[in-house]
Each structure stands twice: as structure tokens, then as C-alpha cells.
Amino acid sequence: MFEPQDLTPVTCSSLKTFKLCRKDYNLRFIRGLQALEESEAQYLGSVVHGALERWHGRGDADKDTVVAAIFDYIDAAFTNREQDERQKKDWHLARAMFAAYMERYPTEDFDVVAVEKQFQCPIINPDTGSASRSFFMRGKVDALVTRNGEYFLLEHKTASVIDRGYIEKLPLDFQVTLYAHYLEQFMNIRIAGVIYNVIAKAMIKQGKGETEEEFEQRRAELIAKSKSGKSSAKRKLPESDDEYAARLAEKYREQDMFHREMLYIPRSQYETLTAEIWELCQQLLIARRTGRWYMNTDVCFLYNRPCRFFPICVSGENPNVIENRYRVGPIHPELDESAPSQQPMFT
Numbered sequence: 001m002f003e004p005q006d007l008t009p010v011t012c013s014s015l016k017t018f019k020l021c022r023k024d025y026n027l028r029f030i031r032g033l034q035a036l037e038e039s040e041a042q043y044l045g046s047v048v049h050g051a052l053e054r055w056h057g058r059g060d061a062d063k064d065t066v067v068a069a070i071f072d073y074i075d076a077a078f079t080n081r082e083q084d085e086r087q088k089k090d091w092h093l094a095r096a097m098f099a100a101y102m103e104r105y106p107t108e109d110f111d112v113v114a115v116e117k118q119f120q121c122p123i124i125n126p127d128t129g130s131a132s133r134s135f136f137m138r139g140k141v142d143a144l145v146t147r148n149g150e151y152f153l154l155e156h157k158t159a160s161v162i163d164r165g166y167i168e169k170l171p172l173d174f175q176v177t178l179y180a181h182y183l184e185q186f187m188n189i190r191i192a193g194v195i196y197n198v199i200a201k202a203m204i205k206q207g208k209g210e211t212e213e214e215f216e217q218r219r220a221e222l223i224a225k226s227k228s229g230k231s232s233a234k235r236k237l238p239e240s241d242d243e244y245a246a247r248l249a250e251k252y253r254e255q256d257m258f259h260r261e262m263l264y265i266p267r268s269q270y271e272t273l274t275a276e277i278w279e280l281c282q283q284l285l286i287a288r289r290t291g292r293w294y295m296n297t298d299v300c301f302l303y304n305r306p307c308r309f310f311p312i313c314v315s316g317e318n319p320n321v322i323e324n325r326y327r328v329g330p331i332h333p334e335l336d337e338s339a340p341s342q343q344p345m346f347t
Contacts, residue, residue, distance in 0.1 A: 004136040026293035034329040057115035100252030110145040119186035150192040157198040193264040200257045207239030
């Protein structure tokens with residue numbers, strides 16, 4: 001069994017970050033800085049992943065018991081939902097997504113081998129066959145399944161829109177190729193491909209209703225337009241939780257709110273992958289040795305919003321900004337040993 005000893009772990013996430021911006025890599029994966037507030041999309045995605053992890057890791061447990069436990073898990077993830085509008089919105093959405101998921105996929109054509117399966121492997125020089133003396137690869141896959149006698153990764157995704165552009169980009173997914181390659185080594189199996197399990201995030205919002213002032217203004221406008229000088233308008237009341245939940249449930253019955261895509265991974269991709277990873281690790285060694293973590297200003301607003309460390313960079317690393325807006329946390333929290341078991345979660 002591979003024992004990394006004093007080697008530094010790298011992950012798919014850390015290598016992708018290094019490729020995009022070395023300054024970002026240094027702040028997150030060397031200094032361990034994390035924004036005090038996790039982004040809305042990230043947190044919702046992690047909760048939905050947790051629900052699916054529990055669902056697919058249920059083994060032979062009683063279905064009703066599992067479902068109740070998962071809804072309890074979702075409730076516990078949004079404890080401040082009565083005071084925080086964002087939490088309440090995400091709580092509704094997470095519950096609706098999971099409830100609809102069970103309805104859409106009451107049975108599966110695959111068998112679950114493991115959920116949240118972790119791996120660690122040496123990083124090999126493709127030219128010499130020697131293992132890196134500085135780094136090793138770590139990771140965790142959403143699930144490993146078998147279908148018609150072949151192994152597949154089951155990769156959960158949440159997306160704002162599941163359109164043709166989104167689906168066409170899936171074969172270029174660096175992460176899945178990396179996971180498949182290293183999990184093959186770790187488990188001594190052959191992985192045929194990946195089953196993408198995509199859930200859309202509904203954009204509909206809970207109706208807030210009208211304040212008394214807003215109603216009176218609307219009523220006055222209607223009276224002004226009325227020939228009788230009267231109006232039968234009534235104040236729009238806030239949409240109840242039950243009404244909003246029912247609307248979300250109806251939305252998730254639409255066909256395009258879920259998508260499954262099965263792709264085979266060409267073996268030739270592994271050769272390109274191993275060469276790229278080795279080269280990235282060599283560049284990482286140079287950056288670590290020289291202490292030069294260059295900023296890539298082309299990605300400061302990559303997703304039409306500021307990078308998580310933009311306040312640090314734009315302030316010239318003002319210590320007050322770092323102290324007030326960031327904290328030091330675990331480098332790879334998703335690989336924490338205290339994470340949920342990789343074995344079935346319900347017995």
C-alpha cells in the first residue's frame with residue numbers, strides 16, 4: 001500500500017487553481033485562507049451532495065428511515081433559515097431537489113460500490129516511471145458504481161442551466177479523467193467511464209407579497225385609471241412556505257431539471273493527463289522554491305464576480321482585510337479524516 005510519508009498532497013482542485021492563478025493557490029493551499037462566508041452556490045451544492053451521498057450510500061436500510069434522516073440533515077444545514085432569507089431559499093431548494101430526485105429516479109440501472117471513496121497515489125514521471133519525491137495525489141469521488149459488469153464514476157453536479165453548451169463541455173472534464181486514472185491505480189480496477197448526474201437549480205423565488213405602503217400606492221394607481229374612481233384590488237400577501245414548496249415541486253417535474261449523461265473515457269486521455277500533472281508539479285516546485293506566486297489578473301472576474309481573494313489582492317494584502325474577512329482553515333477540508341464513512345451509512 002502506498003505510504004506518502006513526508007510528501008505534500010495535491011488534489012484536482014488545487015492543481016486547477018494553480019493553473020488559473022498561482023496567487024490564489026498560495027493564499028488557499030499554502031496559507032490556508034478561507035473566506036468567512038462561503039458562497040451561496042458552493043454551500044447549496046455541498047448540502048445537495050451530502051444528501052445524495054446519504055441516499056446512494058444507504059445500502060439495505062429502510063427507505064423511510066433514510067429519507068427522514070436526509071431531510072433532517074438538510075434542516076440541520078440551514079439552522080438560521082427563519083432569520084436569514086438566503087438560508088431559507090436554499091433550504092427550500094435543497095429539500096425540493098432531493099424530493100424530486102427520489103421521484104425521478106425511483107430505481108437505478110447501476111449498483112453502488114462505494115460513496116465518497118477516497119484515494120491517494122504516487123505521481124509518476126511519464127518519461128522515467130519514477131515517483132515524485134515531493135508530491136502525491138489525493139482525492140475523493142462522489143461514488144463508484146457498476147453497470148453491466150463495468151465500473152463507472154458517478155459524478156453529482158448542480159447547475160444553473162442544463163443546456164446543450166453545458167452537456168457538450170462534459171467530455172473535457174479534467175477532474176473526472178484525473179479521478180478515474182488514480183482510482184484505477186488505488187483499487188486495481190479498470191474504470192470504463194463516468195455517469196454525470198446533473199440537477200438544475202430552480203430560479204423561481206418565494207413571493208414576498210406587498211407592504212401596506214406598496215399596496216396603497218398600487219391601489220391609488222388603479223383608482224386613478226378607473227372610470228368609477230374605485231378599485232377592488234386586494235393586498236398581495238406573502239407566499240406561504242407550503243405554497244412555495246408546491247411551486248418548486250411542480251417545477252422539478254419538468255423534464256429538463258435533471259440530466260444523466262454516460263461517457264466512456266478514452267484511454268489516450270490518461271497519457272495526456274499524467275504528462276500534464278507531472279509538468280504542473282514541476283512548475284509548482286519552482287514556485288515553492290522561489291516564493292514567486294504570480295497573480296493572473298485575467299481571472300479576477302472569471303465567473304462575472306470577484307475572485308474569493310480579490311479583496312486581498314486589490315488591497316495589497318492589507319492585514320486588516322485578511323483579519324476581518326478571512327480565517328485560516330484546513331487545506332483540504334473535503335478530505336478530512338472526520339468526513340462521513342465511505343461505507344453504507346445506514347444499517
